[in-house]
Amino acid sequence: MRRRLGRECLYVPSCRLGLYLALRHWCRPGGRVLMSPVNDDVIFFVVLAAGLRPVQAPLRAEDGSIDVAAVPDAAWQGLSAVLTINLYGNPDQAPGLREHCDRLGIPLLEDAAHAIGSVVGGQPVGTFGEASVFSLSKHTGARTGGFLAIADPSLRSTLERARDELMEPAGSVAELAYGLRPYAEAAVRGLRLVGAARATLRLTGRQEREGIRMALRPGELEQALTAAPALADFTSWIRVDMHDYRLAPGPLRLRRTQRLLSRLDGLLEAYRAGVRTLSASRWALPRPGPVQPLFRVPLFVGDRDAAVAALARRRITVGYLYDPPLDTYAGPHFTDPSPAPQGAAWFARHALPVDPLRADTVLEVLDELGSRPVRPPARIVAAQPAMQGGTGV
Structure with a gap:
């Protein structure tokens, strides 16, 4: 990854732990962080755990990217x-955000969880800020x-020590479970037992989300905020969907990760091919610029719930839904709301993020369903400035 980005890279057990490290290093507790309201709620809790106040942009x-020109002067x-989002791999307007950060003398931190291989202005996502995850x-x-x-390689040893202090030691049971997980999941899918597996999780109390967003639990969150910055007090929120987010990697994890990472170039080409197919469909919104290897392609449908159910019947799970936006989810007590929430609300409600590696099947299902394409209302688009230097899909 150092060769790919031209930057020093430090392995972390999870993107969420890497982001916490970055926020703690570059931001003093009590500060305010501009971020996207269409984002995983786990990231919202990471920002709170770092002792910072989320400010929704x-x-x-059209694409769920931060609208730099629509951020009021007072909000800067x-x-x-x-903190950028690069939602589904579609780049935020990093050059514009970089200019604002330079003028204000504040760091730009890039969340590139979905964006390996994406570029903006001919430059890889993750190479604009002081740090990226x-x-x-x-x-x-x-x-x-x-x-x-x-960006500054002299910080590696400092961040490495901070990472090691936060990591939990690897265990043989956790390593064995990690090694067996792909085979267990394949067996569940092959035997068509996905529904039964989910019912078991519900019955045993291990399903941590009843809907798209996890339960906020405002009373407990208020108490946790009194201890921030303190990662441990927010563990019950931050570990959702990934209980080993702080676990030091054992040899099995590292070997498998290295093997999969060695195939990255071929995988990115496969993603681009799927993106081209989906982008040519009537459910996609056209975007200028190069084809990006999006992790998920947002299609826009009138009845998303029906589309999600139809895809599930073909064993295609639609995840990475972030509805409602974080300011609606958390309320003004825990975050500064967006000054212009309409774009985020529309995107969050209508975007159907689908796997480009399943592009042909996805389009077949939507055709069979008769799913209706939708477009943002003219009043929302008219309120937004024209995009400079389109990022494309």
Whole structure:
């Protein structure tokens, strides 16, 4: 990854732990961080755990990227950092965000979990900020690990020590479970037992999300905030969907991750091919610029719930839904709401993020369903400035 990005890279057990490291290093507790409201709620809790106040940015309805020009002047003042989202791999307007950060003297931190291989302005996502975090659970399918890329290589030893203090020791049971997981999941899918497996999780109390968003639990969250910055007090939120997010990697994890990462170039080409197919469909919104190897392609349908159910019947799970936006989910007590929430609300409600590696089947299902394409209302698009230097799909 150092060769790919031209930056020093530090392995971390998860993208969320890497982001916590970056926030703690570059931001003083009590600061304010501009971020996307269409984001995983886990990331929201990571920002809170770092002792920071999330500030929700306006988004472009067409692609869910941060709308730099729509952020009011007043919102820029008093920020401690800007955190990009690069949703599904579609790049945020990093050059514009970089200019604002330079003018204000604050760090730009890039969440590139979905964006290995994406570029903006001919430059890789993850090379604009002081630091960026990548996930190896996404494109590579490693189901573990990530890395923190930093602009200043002299900081590596400091960040490495901070990482080691936060990691939990690897255990043989956890390593065995990790090794067996792909085979167990394949068996469940092959025997068509996905529904039964989910019912078992519900009955045993191990299903941590009843809907798209996890339960906020405001009373407990208020109490946790009194201890921030303190990662341990937020563990019950941050570990959701990944209980080993702080686990030091054992040899099995590292070998499997290295093997999968060695295939990255071929995987990125396969993603691009799927993106081309999906982007030519009537459910996609056209975007200028180069074809990106998106981790998920947002299609826009009138009845998303029906589309999700129809895809599930063909054993295609639609994940990475972030509805409602974080300011609606958490409320003004825990975050500064977006000054222009309409774009984020529309995108969050209508985007159907689908796997480009299943492009042909996805389009077949939507055709059979008669799914209706939708477009952002003219009043939302008209309120947004024209995009400079399109990032494309």
